[in-house]
Amino acid sequence: MAQARLPRVNSAVAALLRIAGDLRGLPRPSFKARLAADLSKNVAAVRRRTVATPYLMIRDAARAINFYKEAFGAEELMRMADSSGHIAHAEIKIGSAPIMIADEDPGNFNLSPDSLGGSSAFIHLYVDNIDAFAERAERGGAKILEPPSDRPYGDRGAKFADPFGHVWMVATHMYDVAPQQLKADWDRAVKAELAAAAKPEGYYSITPYLQVNGAARFIDFLKAAFGADEVMRVNDRDGSILHAQMKIEGSAVELADANEQFKPNLTAIWLFVGDVDGVYERALKAGATPIHPPMDQDYGNREGSVRDPFGNHWYIATPLPSAAPWPRELRSVTPYLHPKGASKLIDFLKEAFDAEEVARHADERGAVLHAQIRIGDSIIAMGEAHVPYQPMPPALHLYVPDVDSTYRSALRAGAKSMYAPRDESYGDRSSGVTDPFGNVWYIATHKRVEIPRMPNQRQSALESEPATEASAAIMPFMYFESAETAADFYKKVFRARELHREVEADGHVSHVQIAIGNTNVMLCGATAAHFEEGVAKGHVRTPHQLGGTPLHLYVHVPDVDDAFQRAIDGGSRMVNPIKDEDWGDRCCGVQDPFGHIWYIATPLGQVRR
Amino acid sequence: MVYTIGTMARRASASTAPDREPDEHRLIEAAQRDTRHFANLYENNFERVYAFVFRRVGDRHEAEDLTADVFHQALRNIGRFEWRGVPFAAWLYKIAANEIADRANRVVRQSAVSDPADSYEPCPDAVENRARLYRMVDTLPPDQRRVIVMRFAEEKSIREIAAQIGRTEGAVKQLQFRGLQNLRLRMGENDGEAKA
Structure with a gap:
């Protein structure tokens, strides 16, 4: 238009x-x-449709709302209370997160943590500054269960318990971690945990095992040259060393006297120390011969090398301050291999032991000048054999999570079996293979000794073996007109076991030692001499003489009802009727015919009904 | 980077670029995390959707109903929007086209007219220009803006406007003329070409 x-x-x-x-x-x-x-x-x-809002049941919601304002910086949005002040519904906001609150109402199954004895749901909350939040929360009376710390999933988080029984996980998100990354980290941690469980305390995955003629002298050399600590030594009957463990700079070294089965081997070790020049000098003084005096190397170490009197090489090194740090898995004691065909050996290690290449430097023809290969938490280093470093295959003790499967993959990769996995008396399951390059691998999985769960003390009293006379526990000495009569009574009533009795020349029984559960009790008969002496000293009296007893004995028996019946039948007087007590025992009190007062009990969990 | 509704509104009205906001992706993500941020997307796209719908239906009341439907539906479904580099407006136009078609079908069923949805081709450039013009009204001096809004959005006569704002009809006409001239200049400037 x-x-x-x-x-x-x-x-x-x-x-x-x-x-x-x-x-x-x-x-x-x-x-x-x-x-x-x-x-x-x-x-x-x-x-509202897309967010699940926590609805907290609380005993004394009004006080809680004040607490949340004070400690968590909450803002009250609404409150609906009846005439008695009971809060039927309230809403607060912490940051931008809404939270609903009500006073508990047991009649409607709204139970607070106080009524339930805890809460099974945590409240997870993101805030702008967790550290400031934690400070305020603590000032306000929240209990810090976990102080703020950086979490691997990109949060900095902390955990609090409020005074009303609710648990809060509060965090500030610092950076995103991709879910795949989280999963990979988790898997790696699980793997590391498995690997750690498969090693004895103080071991890394790889430990060189040096077999020498004259192990005792070798130990002396290691101490003198490298300040090694002797951890253990097992001698054979002929005095030779079956097995010894040393620690050098925190890393384990194992050694033994060579024999028919375990021939002497030569090992090259890259040894990281604090003072390379000092250690080099000490090694020479201890009998080593020099290979190279210490000098700065362009790959970042100051290094000197020696040959010990047994033929092993020690490449003594200190990283130069200017150098980039070596990987964590490069331990103070790192085996150094000089194989012919290093790249093939690396392939073997990957296939057999799930090894990872950390570093590889090759010359223009592809020969490996230096490589670092990680197995578990350790690295072995290697360089292609050349003059003067000819192959000197060591024996290496390798801890893996599953010896049987690693043994199989080693054989598949071309290793020869020395012995198949077997359970050793010292707690490892171990096997031996020789790889195609002559290196000996003792592959092992450490079997954790199961620490028995600490038994309930009361339960242990019932189940324990009779105490010996030399029991370390406190042993009451109880005084009776007749120790013999008392012993009979306690045997019947408490199933006591007699351990020992002393009879005087006149046939009078002066002492009977009994065990009730694992507690020893000394029953003392009041001999004439006793009384004369004791009364004079003023400290030996029977309850009857005293007209009562200030010492009550609390004893656990397998069946309190049964014991109570027997006690009464045997002439005791009831002090307290049998009752399930809130400290967890079914318990009664009796005064026995001798005037002593016993509280007899059975843990509620073990009461036969 | 935090956007407030205020800054986005200023940004939208002062915007001279006809194309989508460069940080639209972030606005969408923010709205998907927390629908309160949907306000930003609304501010940025209201005129476009309205222009798109009005061009199709040509009726103010229907355009308002449809525009409301489009944004309500977008809000409900913002979580399902997947960013593939296509302007957010394209998604809104699609919702709008569906709404228009739905409405037309309802009418078809009643009046047995052939489907009119096919007879319209979306024309984003024209829509974009129209939306830009609408936004530019907000940048006019207040008295010109008032007259333009009363005249074109509220469809009042010159006489009604004069009575309401207490000016002569001549003055109102003058304000309208100056407003239109300003809009033409600004549209021309921003287009970089003279539309003779």
């Missing part, structure tokens, strides 16, 4: 008309504002 009129007006006016035409659809600002308001109402509805 506008087109039709165009020829009749000038171009400026035509443009204005076009603008005016387009403006016919100009939306009303009031509509835009109204729709925005409608949308924001719906935003709340959509938000």
Whole structure:
């Protein structure tokens, strides 16, 4: 339509008309504002639909709301209380997180942690600054269960218990971690845990095992040259050393006298120390011969090397301060191999032991000049054999999570079996293989000795073996007119066992030692001499003489009802009837015919009904 | 980076670029995390959707109903929007086209007219221009803006406007003329071409 009129007006006016035409659809600002308001109402509805809001049941919700304001910086949004002050519903906001609160109402199954004895749901909350939040929370009376710390999933988080029994996990998100990354980290941690469990205390995955002629002298050399500590030594009957363990700079070294089965081997070890020059000098003094005096190497170490009197090489090294740090798995004692065909050996290690290449430097023909290969938490280093470093295959003790499967994969990769996995008396399951390069691998999995669960003390009293006379526990000495009669009574009532009795020349029984459960009790007969002496000293009296007893004995028996019946039948007087007590025992009190007072009990869990 | 509704509104009205906001992706993500941030997307796209719908239906009341439907539906489904580099407006246009078609079908069933949805081709450039023009009204001096809004959005006569704002009809006409001229200049400037 506008087109039709165009020829009749000038171009400026035509443009204005076009603008005016387009403006016919100009939306009303009031509509835009109204729709925005409608949308924001719906935003709340959509938000409510997509968010699960914690609804906390609390004993004394009013006090809790104050606490949350004070300690967590909460803002109260609404509160609906009845005439008695009982809060039927309240809402607070911490940051932008809504939280609903009500006073507990047991009649409607709304139970607070106080009633339930704990809470099975935590409230997880993101805040802007967890450290500031934690400070305020602690000041406000929250109990810090875990102080703020950086978590591997990108949060800095802490855990609190409020005084009302609810547990809060509060965090500030620092950075995103991809789910795949989280899963990979988790798997690695699980693997590391398995690997750690498969090693004895103080061991890394790889430990060189040096077999020498003259192990005792070798131990002396290691101490003198490298300040090694002797951890253990097992001698054979002929005085030779079957097995010894040393520690050098925190890393284990094992050794033994060579014999028919375990021939002497030569090992090259890369030894990291604090003072390379000092150690080098000490090694020479202890009998080593020099290979190279210490000098700075361009790969980042100061290094000197020696040959010990048994033929082993020691490459003594200190990283130069300017150098990039070596991988953590490069231990103070790191085996150094000089194989012919290093790249093939690396392939073997990967296939047999799931090894990973950490570093490899090769010359232009591909020969490996230096490589670092990680197995478990350790690294072995190697370089292609060349003059003067000819192959000197060592024996290496390798701890793996599953010796049987690693043994199989080693054989598949081309190793020869020395012995198949077997359970050793010292707690390992171990096997031996020789790889195609002559290296000996003792593959082992350490079997953790199961530490028995600490038994309930009361239960152990019932199940334990009779105590010996030399029991270390406190032994009460109890005084009776007749120790013999008392012993008979306690045997019958408490199933006591007699351990020992002392009979005087005249046949009078002066002492009977009995055991009730694992507690020893000395029953003392009041002999004439006793009384004369004791009364004079003022400290030997029977309850009857005293008219009572200030010492009550609490004893656990397998069946309190039965024991109570026997005690009463045997002439005791009831002091307390049998009752299930809130400290966890079914218990009664009796005064025995001799005036002593016993509380007899059976743990509630073991009461036969 | 934090966007408030206020800064986004300013950004939208002062925007001279006809294309989508460069940080639209972040706005969408923010709205998906927390629907309160949907307000930003609304501010940025209201005029576009309205222009799109109005061009199709040509009726103010229907355009308002449809625009409201489009944004309510977008809010409900924002979580399902997948960013593939396509402007958010394209998604809104699709919702709008569906809504228009639905409405047309309802009408078809009643009046047995052939499907009119096919007879319209979406014309994003024209829509974009129209939306830009609408937004530009907000940048006019207040008295010009008032007259333009009353005249074109509220569809009042010159006489009604004069009575309401207490000016002469001549003055109102003058304000309208200056407003239109301003809009033409600004549209021209921003287009970088003269529309004669």
